[in-house]
Structures are given as structure tokens and as C-alpha cells.
Amino acid sequence: MSSQEENDGLGGIIDGKAIAAEIRAEIRNDVSSLSSVIPGLATVLVGERKDSATYVRMKIKACSECGMESIHRALPADATEGDIIAVVRALNEDACVHGILVQLPLPDGINEENVLSEISIEKDVDGFHPLNIGKLAMRGREPLFAPCTPRGCIELLKRSGVEISGKEAVVVGRSNIVGLPVSLLLMHENATVTITHSRTVDLASVVRRADIVVAAVGRTEMVKADWLKPGCVVIDVGMNSKPDSTRKSGYRLVGDVDFEGCRKKASLVTPVPGGVGPMTIAMLLRNCADAAMKCEKSAAQ
Amino acid sequence: MSSQEENDGLGGIIDGKAIAAEIRAEIRNDVSSLSSVIPGLATVLVGERKDSATYVRMKIKACSECGMESIHRALPADATEGDIIAVVRALNEDACVHGILVQLPLPDGINEENVLSEISIEKDVDGFHPLNIGKLAMRGREPLFAPCTPRGCIELLKRSGVEISGKEAVVVGRSNIVGLPVSLLLMHENATVTITHSRTVDLASVVRRADIVVAAVGRTEMVKADWLKPGCVVIDVGMNSKPDSTRKSGYRLVGDVDFEGCRKKASLVTPVPGGVGPMTIAMLLRNCADAAMKCEKSAAQ
Numbered sequence: 001m002s003s004q005e006e007n008d009g010l011g012g013i014i015d016g017k018a019i020a021a022e023i024r025a026e027i028r029n030d031v032s033s034l035s036s037v038i039p040g041l042a043t044v045l046v047g048e049r050k051d052s053a054t055y056v057r058m059k060i061k062a063c064s065e066c067g068m069e070s071i072h073r074a075l076p077a078d079a080t081e082g083d084i085i086a087v088v089r090a091l092n093e094d095a096c097v098h099g100i101l102v103q104l105p106l107p108d109g110i111n112e113e114n115v116l117s118e119i120s121i122e123k124d125v126d127g128f129h130p131l132n133i134g135k136l137a138m139r140g141r142e143p144l145f146a147p148c149t150p151r152g153c154i155e156l157l158k159r160s161g162v163e164i165s166g167k168e169a170v171v172v173g174r175s176n177i178v179g180l181p182v183s184l185l186l187m188h189e190n191a192t193v194t195i196t197h198s199r200t201v202d203l204a205s206v207v208r209r210a211d212i213v214v215a216a217v218g219r220t221e222m223v224k225a226d227w228l229k230p231g232c233v234v235i236d237v238g239m240n241s242k243p244d245s246t247r248k249s250g251y252r253l254v255g256d257v258d259f260e261g262c263r264k265k266a267s268l269v270t271p272v273p274g275g276v277g278p279m280t281i282a283m284l285l286r287n288c289a290d291a292a293m294k295c296e297k298s299a300a301q
Numbered sequence: 302m303s304s305q306e307e308n309d310g311l312g313g314i315i316d317g318k319a320i321a322a323e324i325r326a327e328i329r330n331d332v333s334s335l336s337s338v339i340p341g342l343a344t345v346l347v348g349e350r351k352d353s354a355t356y357v358r359m360k361i362k363a364c365s366e367c368g369m370e371s372i373h374r375a376l377p378a379d380a381t382e383g384d385i386i387a388v389v390r391a392l393n394e395d396a397c398v399h400g401i402l403v404q405l406p407l408p409d410g411i412n413e414e415n416v417l418s419e420i421s422i423e424k425d426v427d428g429f430h431p432l433n434i435g436k437l438a439m440r441g442r443e444p445l446f447a448p449c450t451p452r453g454c455i456e457l458l459k460r461s462g463v464e465i466s467g468k469e470a471v472v473v474g475r476s477n478i479v480g481l482p483v484s485l486l487l488m489h490e491n492a493t494v495t496i497t498h499s500r501t502v503d504l505a506s507v508v509r510r511a512d513i514v515v516a517a518v519g520r521t522e523m524v525k526a527d528w529l530k531p532g533c534v535v536i537d538v539g540m541n542s543k544p545d546s547t548r549k550s551g552y553r554l555v556g557d558v559d560f561e562g563c564r565k566k567a568s569l570v571t572p573v574p575g576g577v578g579p580m581t582i583a584m585l586l587r588n589c590a591d592a593a594m595k596c597e598k599s600a601a602q
Contacts, residue, residue, distance in 0.1 A: 113442060130435030134431030139476070176442075180438060190500040192496070192497050192500070192501040193496055199491040
């Protein structure tokens with residue numbers, strides 16, 4: 001699976017930052033080749049959560065770097081479900097908007113499913129509309145958009161030269177936003193996929209079967225080196241705070257995988273930060289650019 | 302998993318016919334308790350395929366036995382996609398119809414996805430609308446209807462006292478109508494699920510991990526006894542014709558599992574015919590009765 005598979009040294013690192021930069025350059029190139037359309041991403045932020053505000057700011061900045069427009073809508077923390085849906089509907093109608101991103105989580109008391117279901121399927125660049133997930137699940141039914149983080153995991157594998165077809169993949173976690181859709185994408189890439197979760201008995205021995213491990217469970221450094229088949233490839237979707245007194249902040253970010261340990265067993269591992277993280281925004285921009293390109297194409301016909 | 306797990310004799314047989322009869326009795330009971338609504342199932346048959354006509358006839362007969370109405374629409378083999386969609390739309394509007402079943406396969410040249418997507422999600426008792434599949438895939442998003450054969454597999458397990466939670470389940474086949482949805486249902490029942498397919502390397506050894514095997518691949522007696530973990534439970538969704546000179550017809554129906562061989566290894570096996578087969582219609586009626594019961598409830602509010 002990699003030239004490092006058989007050696008006893010440390011496994012290679014999949015540089016998500018570099019791969020995301022490569023993808024952004026491709027997007028910039030595609031965007032500049034459009035003649036009549038400028039891709040527009042709408043971001044909807046409800047309330048004052050600092051982390052959410054940071055994520056939205058990063059997305060807006062990334063848009064501008066790729067030559068894309070962003071349209072921002074901020075609502076107060078006490079906005080009603082009806083208020084948010086009204087904003088979404090107006091964005092659905094806005095021809096300058098090719099993708100709509102409602103930043104999650106929404107404040108308590110707001111039904112996220114109700115809000116997300118309102119996003120026009122053609123603008124659902126996050127790929128979380130149940131209709132998009134249904135088409136993602138079914139064979140021969142291309143979804144308009146695949147969810148960004150799962151799609152990013154697949155891109156990391158492909159651009160690192162990892163063959164997926166015929167391999168055993170084990171996904172740790174079955175969340176709607178990562179575990180489930182990444183399992184479906186791996187299945188469509190012809191991997192033999194096992195989906196594990198909190199009820200899985202002897203998780204370590206299940207993970208030990210995997211040629212490809214995707215950890216998306218949200219538990220600090222849970223996957224250990226002795227859970228891995230030698231030479232496997234590990235994609236770490238986790239993003240957890242770990243106390244670290246040497247840092248000014250008092251903590252550092254770590255994944256769901258014990259990175260230093262696992263490098264001794266795996267042929268390739270993604271680091272945290274700098275692995276899957278940068279891919280999520282890159283794939284969001286990719287989905288939005290694709291939507292705009294489809295728009296220009298259909299207008300030309 | 303069963304009292305027969307540890308013995309060296311033959312495994313038990315899951316009697317799908319008896320379980321389906323039990324479910325039909327429950328449905329009959331529920332239907333008779335409705336005061337203002339008679340559940341109505343619409344069947345749409347296009348063309349002259351004998352097998353399709355037989356399936357539709359069986360469904361209509363089963364409806365009547367459960368006290369349900371059936372509304373049949375037959376179209377000629379040269380009906381256009383537009384003709385079929387017009388029929389579906391009229392049934393969507395018909396308040397006497399609680400479920401719509403378009404018998405597959407449709408004639409060549411008709412896009413099945415286009416037709417099935419027209420069925421109102423509230424009447425999609427087959428459960429194949431991508432929106433229903435999306436909700437089936439996602440956690441916490443109850444689909445209105447689960448597809449009948451996969452739901453039938455789960456019922457067979459539950460009513461045979463098989464514990465699913467925490468067990469290893471291996472599904473052979475990833476079709477939209479069985480393999481994929483049954484994998485999702487098993488996952489929601491907290492099994493650790495592996496989905497296998499034609500690209501799976503060493504299928505036998507993957508199946509050998511399973512406490513629960515669901516074979517849904519459409520290949521005559523492919524799953525052999527030496528593929529099984531002793532004491533496992535086997536659900537055989539296959540329905541294949543095998544040449545048999547002792548039969549007047551010249552063939553007999555067999556599943557995807559070598560039944561006689563596998564009984565020596567498994568604790569429980571479904572036979573073909575008489576296993577999963579009868580469950581499909583029972584679950585179709587269940588879905589349709591549920592739709593009507595929901596109707597009466599919401600009318601009363």
C-alpha cells in the first residue's frame with residue numbers, strides 16, 4: 001500500500017494541509033475559467049458561539065482566496081426556527097448563491113433537521129439533506145453533493161496513492177456527519193467496510209483487520225498502536241482538546257488516534273491538526289464551485 | 302444465541318411462513334380496530350411479465366385477507382414514462398390509497414428512479430424513495446417506511462429470539478433493495494456490520510466472522526458450510542432456479558446458501574422457499590396498515 005509498509009521505521013504522514021492547498025489551487029483555477037458566474041457561498045450563523053464564528057470566518061476567508069463570493073447572514077441567539085428558515089428560503093431564491101451552509105450546532109430548541117431540510121437540494125453543499133444522503137447510500141444514484149469531511153477523507157487516501165478497492169476498511173463511529181457517510185463512500189470505492197460503534201464488542205480486534213482505518217468517534221487518542229494491522233493506513237477525523245501545561249492555552253489538539261504510537265505500526269497516518277481538518281473547507285469550496293460550474297453549463301445550453 | 306448453538310446436530314429452521322402468518326394476524330387485528338379508514342394499497346403493473354403479474358396478484362390477495370382494499374392499475378408494455386407518472390400522481394392524490402407499489406422491473410427504456418421518485422413519500426410503502434433511504438441511513442431520522450424485505454429479515458431475527466445488539470453481522474451483497482438497507486437496519490440495531498460484495502477479497506473468511514449472516518447476492522447456493530462460524534444465524538434472501546430433473550417444471554427454487562450443508566454449522570437458518578419470501582408481502586401490508594393508522598390518528602387530532 002506504500003513503500004514504507006514493510007519497514008520497521010515510522011509510517012509516513014499524510015499532509016492534509018498540502019493536499020488541501022493543492023485542491024484549493026485547482027478550485028481557483030476552475031473558478032477563474034468561469035465566464036458568466038462567480039460561485040457564491042452563503043453562510044448562516046445563529047448566535048454567539050465563538051467556535052462557530054471562527055469556523056464561519058475561516059470559510060469566508062477561504063472563499064475569497066479562491067475567487068469566490070461569500071454572502072453572510074448572522075442571526076441572534078434568540079432567533080426562532082421560523083426566522084432561520086425564512087433566511088434559508090431567501091437564499092434558496094437568490095441566484096448569486098450556489099451553496100448554503102448553516103453553521104452547526106444551532107441554539108438549543110431549534111430543530112436542526114427542520115432547518116437543514118429547507119436548504120434547496122441544489123445548494124446543499126454540506127451534503128446533509130436526507131435526500132442527498134439517500135442518493136449517497138444507493139448505488140447508481142449520484143448525490144448532488146457528498147458531505148465535505150467524508151469526501152475529504154477519500155481525497156486524502158486517493159491523493160496519497162492508497163488503493164481502496166478490495167481493501168478492508170474499518171470505520172470507528174457511525175455519526176451522520178462522518179462515520180456513516182464515509183462508510184458509504186468507502187463502499188462505493190469497493191472497500192469491504194465494517195462500521196463500528198459504542199456497542200461493538202472487542203473494538204481493537206475489529207480495527208486490527210483493517211487495511212484502512214477511519215477514526216471518527218470523538219474520543220481522545222482512543223485508537224492505539226496495538227489495535228493496528230502493520231502497514232495499514234489511518235485517517236484520524238478526531239479533534240479533541242488534551243490538557244497540556246507546556247502550552248499557553250493549557251491544552252493542545254489531538255485526534256482519536258494515538259499518533260506517535262500508531263506511526264510505529266501504520267504505513268501512513270494523518271496528523272491532528274493538519275490532516276483531515278483542512279480538507280473539510282477545501283471540499284466545501286469544491287462542492288460550491290461545482291454547483292456554480294453546473295449553473296454556468298446549464299445556462300449555456 | 303440459541304439453545305442449539307453448541308450441539309453437533311442440525312441447526313433449527315426459521316419458519317418464515319409461520320412468522321409471516323403471525324404478522325398478518327396482527328395486521329388483520331389492527332385493521333379491524335380502525336374506525337374511519339380502510340387501508341388501501343395501490344398496485345401499478347406495467348406490461349405483461351408473468352412473474353410480475355403473479356407477485357401483484359399475491360399482494361392483492363394478501364390485502365384482501367387482511368381486510369385491506371387494493372386498487373389495481375394495469376398499463377400496457379408500451380406505456381411511456383409520462384403515462385406511468387400520471388398514474389402515480391393520481392394515486393398520490395387519492396385519499397383511499399395509503400400505499401403505492403409500482404411493481405419492478407419496469408419495461409426497458411423507463412427510468413425507474415424517475416418513476417419511484419414521484420411516489421409521495423407518505424405512500425412509499427416499498428421504502429425505496431431516496432428520501433426514505435436517507436432517513437433510514439441517518440441516526441435519529443426515522444424513515445416513514447423501511448423497505449419490506451430488509452425489514453422482514455430483522456423481524457425474522459427478532460421473532461426467533463436472536464439478539465442483534467453487539468453481534469457481528471456480515472451482509473453479502475450491497476444492492477439498493479436488500480444488501481444496503483438491511484446493513485443500515487442491522488447497524489441501527491447495534492450490530493457491528495460488514496458489507497461485502499463482488500470486490501471483497503476472501504469472502505469466505507469475512508463471512509466466517511459473522512454471528513449473523515444475511516445472504517442477498519443472487520447466486521445459487523454460494524454460501525457454504527465451511528464459510529460459517531459454528532452456531533451462527535443465517536438469513537437467506539436469495540431466490541434462484543436450480544435445474545432439477547425430478548421436478549415436473551425441471552427446476553426448483555434455492556437460495557444463496559447451501560441449506561443442507563449450512564444446517565450442520567449454523568444454529569438457525571431460513572429455508573428457501575418459506576423463509577424470507579413470505580415476509581416481504583407481510584411487511585408491505587404492515588407498512589400500508591401503518592400508513593392508514595397514521596392517517597386515522599392525524600384526522601382525529
